[in-house]
Amino acid sequence: MKVEEVLPGLFQLVIPLPNSPLKSLNSYVVISRSRCLVIDTGMRREECLRVMLAYLSELAVDLEKTDFFITHLHADHIGLVNDLASRTSSIFINEREAATITSEFSDRDGYWQDLFREYVDNGFPESEAATSLERHPGRRYGLQHCPDFHTVKDGDVLEVGDFRFACIETPGHSPGHTCLYEAVKRLLVSGDHILFDITPHIGTWPMVDDPLRSYQDSLNKVYDLEVDLVLTGHRVNLTDHRGRINELQEHHARRTAEVVTALGNGGKTAFDVAACLTWDAGFGSWQEFPISQKWFAVGETIAHLVYLEREQRVRRDKKDGKVMFSLAR
Numbered sequence: 001m002k003v004e005e006v007l008p009g010l011f012q013l014v015i016p017l018p019n020s021p022l023k024s025l026n027s028y029v030v031i032s033r034s035r036c037l038v039i040d041t042g043m044r045r046e047e048c049l050r051v052m053l054a055y056l057s058e059l060a061v062d063l064e065k066t067d068f069f070i071t072h073l074h075a076d077h078i079g080l081v082n083d084l085a086s087r088t089s090s091i092f093i094n095e096r097e098a099a100t101i102t103s104e105f106s107d108r109d110g111y112w113q114d115l116f117r118e119y120v121d122n123g124f125p126e127s128e129a130a131t132s133l134e135r136h137p138g139r140r141y142g143l144q145h146c147p148d149f150h151t152v153k154d155g156d157v158l159e160v161g162d163f164r165f166a167c168i169e170t171p172g173h174s175p176g177h178t179c180l181y182e183a184v185k186r187l188l189v190s191g192d193h194i195l196f197d198i199t200p201h202i203g204t205w206p207m208v209d210d211p212l213r214s215y216q217d218s219l220n221k222v223y224d225l226e227v228d229l230v231l232t233g234h235r236v237n238l239t240d241h242r243g244r245i246n247e248l249q250e251h252h253a254r255r256t257a258e259v260v261t262a263l264g265n266g267g268k269t270a271f272d273v274a275a276c277l278t279w280d281a282g283f284g285s286w287q288e289f290p291i292s293q294k295w296f297a298v299g300e301t302i303a304h305l306v307y308l309e310r311e312q313r314v315r316r317d318k319k320d321g322k323v324m325f326s327l328a329r
Contacts, residue, residue: 003058006237011028012026012231013026013028014026015027018045021293025076025077026040027039027042029056036061037163039068039069043079043080043141066086067160068084068089069093069165073100073101075138076233078142081143081147091147092149092158093150094169095153098149098176100175118206119295122298132291132294152167154169165189167180168221170218171218172193172215172217172219175205175207186226187227188225188229188230188241192234195232200248203296203299203300203303204302204303211306212307213307222245227241255277258276258278259304263327268325268326269323270298271298273305274286274298312328313328314327
């Protein structure tokens with residue numbers, strides 16, 4: 001294990017994510033004399049907790065004097081926060097993320113059943129959808145109960161030590177994903193909004209009308225920031241955020257073009273469209289995809305189809321209980 005001080009007083013902790021293609025989470029700790037701040041935590045798994053506690057012990061972090069900032073609601077970022085937060089801790093998260101989590105806990109069975117039904121309606125085989133949902137990391141390794149959140153919104157500021165972080169709401173990857181920007185240090189903590197050697201997952205959210213459009217708008221929102229270093233949620237940290245934003249926008253332009261091509265010979269479900277697309281996942285064919293990977297691929301495909309529908313380039317119909325997409329005429 002290695003703790004890296006990326007800036008004076010700010011440390012990166014690499015938390016393993018067992019059996020996940022993401023491999024690990026980048027958590028960050030800001031240390032000051034009065035309070036510390038942990039940014040993102042890892043999944044609610046013993047392997048994650050053990051490594052996190054070892055790191056915090058090495059840094060002599062007192063959890064009674066530590067607050068938490070969660071970039072977004074995915075299990076690999078929020079799962080451990082209940083295990084780490086003390087009675088004196090504040091848990092900061094975007095207000096839309098908090099509302100989504102609260103809604104899920106108010107009717108957990110209904111939340112997951114609605115998600116199951118959406119995927120089945122979009123062509124996912126029922127038995128495979130049930131298996132995928134059973135294995136979903138959000139169910140297995142997410143929060144066990146809803147914390148008491150301190151909600152933040154766009155423009156709010158968190159101060160800890162020499163750092164003054166502005167909250168920048170960047171929806172797309174999740175309904176209220178939020179980055180932290182330190183203008184003086186020209187530092188962007190990007191969570192999963194900008195990743196450099198993998199593409200952030202942009203899937204379907206019942207409460208978001210057009211997740212891909214939201215994501216593209218959020219990329220544009222941070223484009224003009226003066227940034228010398230981007231601290232990401234996974235893999236490598238780099239400096240050229242504008243170059244990477246251009247690459248991400250180009251990726252989604254290519255993907256939407258692929259979707260249009262897939263619909264060229266007739267209407268398809270999102271599941272059928274996903275099988276026609278190019279995926280950089282290390283598998284030779286769609287049939288070789290693990291069920292869990294198919295789940296995320298179909299979610300991304302739905303997001304691109306909705307984006308094209310909003311642009312009036314595709315239309316949707318219902319046939320034999322399934323949602324069918326076809327090119328608009």
